[in-house]
Amino acid sequence: MRHSAGILCVVALAVSPILTAASAADKDVIDYREHIMNTLNEQAGALGEILSNAIPDDNVIAHLDAIALTASTALKAFEPKVPGGEAKPEVWQNWADFSKRMNEFAQKTAEMAKTAHQQGKDAALSEVLDALSCKSCHDTYRKEKKKQQ
Amino acid sequence: MRHSAGILCVVALAVSPILTAASAADKDVIDYREHIMNTLNEQAGALGEILSNAIPDDNVIAHLDAIALTASTALKAFEPKVPGGEAKPEVWQNWADFSKRMNEFAQKTAEMAKTAHQQGKDAALSEVLDALSCKSCHDTYRKEKKKQQ
Numbered sequence: 001m002r003h004s005a006g007i008l009c010v011v012a013l014a015v016s017p018i019l020t021a022a023s024a025a026d027k028d029v030i031d032y033r034e035h036i037m038n039t040l041n042e043q044a045g046a047l048g049e050i051l052s053n054a055i056p057d058d059n060v061i062a063h064l065d066a067i068a069l070t071a072s073t074a075l076k077a078f079e080p081k082v083p084g085g086e087a088k089p090e091v092w093q094n095w096a097d098f099s100k101r102m103n104e105f106a107q108k109t110a111e112m113a114k115t116a117h118q119q120g121k122d123a124a125l126s127e128v129l130d131a132l133s134c135k136s137c138h139d140t141y142r143k144e145k146k147k148q149q
Numbered sequence: 150m151r152h153s154a155g156i157l158c159v160v161a162l163a164v165s166p167i168l169t170a171a172s173a174a175d176k177d178v179i180d181y182r183e184h185i186m187n188t189l190n191e192q193a194g195a196l197g198e199i200l201s202n203a204i205p206d207d208n209v210i211a212h213l214d215a216i217a218l219t220a221s222t223a224l225k226a227f228e229p230k231v232p233g234g235e236a237k238p239e240v241w242q243n244w245a246d247f248s249k250r251m252n253e254f255a256q257k258t259a260e261m262a263k264t265a266h267q268q269g270k271d272a273a274l275s276e277v278l279d280a281l282s283c284k285s286c287h288d289t290y291r292k293e294k295k296k297q298q
Contacts, residue, residue: 028203035195039188039215046184054177059222066188069215073208 030085033077037086039070044132051125061116064124067132068106068113075102086143094140101137179234182226186235188219193281200274210265213273216281217255217262224251235292243289250286 047063049055078099081092091098108131116124196212198204227248230241240247257280265273 025203028198032195032198032204035191035198039191039195042184042188042191046181046188049177049181049184054174055181058225062218062222066215066218069211069218070192073211076207 026082026084029077029080029082030087033074033087034085036070036074036077040067040074040134043067043070044134047128047132051128057121060121060125061113064109064113064116064121068109071102071106071109075099075106078102088141088143091141098137098141105131105137175231175233178226178229178231179236182223182236183234185219185223185226189216189223189283192216192219193283196277196281200277206270209270209274210262213258213262213265213270217258220251220255220258224248224255227251237290237292240290247286247290254280254286 043063043066046055047060047067050057050060050063078087078091083089083092108127112124112127112131115127192212192215195204196209196216199206199209199212227236227240232238232241257276261273261276261280264276
């Protein structure tokens, strides 16, 4: 037994740097997708202030473009199957549904941005509620948000 | 004195809804510019993970575009002279310098994004350190960031 324990210790010591490297890589993957989802949250917040007339709409087309651009990057950030952060395991368990929704989100926000450039911001704003229907996805695929100070 | 106090109370009651409305409007202004600066922070974080090879570079041009777009919206968000949040009063005390730096930031990030589209991502990445020299401005114009959980 003592001998076995000794072997286990050696194995553990040898494996631990690999595990640590894997864990750091997982953290990078989680951080990266949270940077993207937080960007969407911040841009949706800015847009919401404009829609509620709290802030003038000078920047509105740039916000729509930033949302469309960021939406186009989001699915790629979830491709590595690394549960953690605010993502529920259902993201990968129901990948067909999740990726379909993410692609639709990217497509609708791209159309909204295109409308803004071709027909003006007022026409685009009528598409916002449909394009940014974040809640239905979050209810299924996101854990309750961590409290922030 | 009793009479004067009574008048002050009436005045205070009459003024308080106006003050509350002004305070809510100030909060909107501060929230809006923080949405924009937080977007830059999140996108710079995502880009940083790609630059350090922690994450593949599939999305890199979209990140450069999102940073350039958001940089183009930032100065407008500081135009209302509403101190608060993480902005130091120096933003408005030294407006000529602050706005010059913000315009340079918008210009350099736009050039970086243009380089990405015209010459490819590797050429653009060589411009990142110069374009995203956030720290020099933050040292002068931003209060120490609030701790987040």
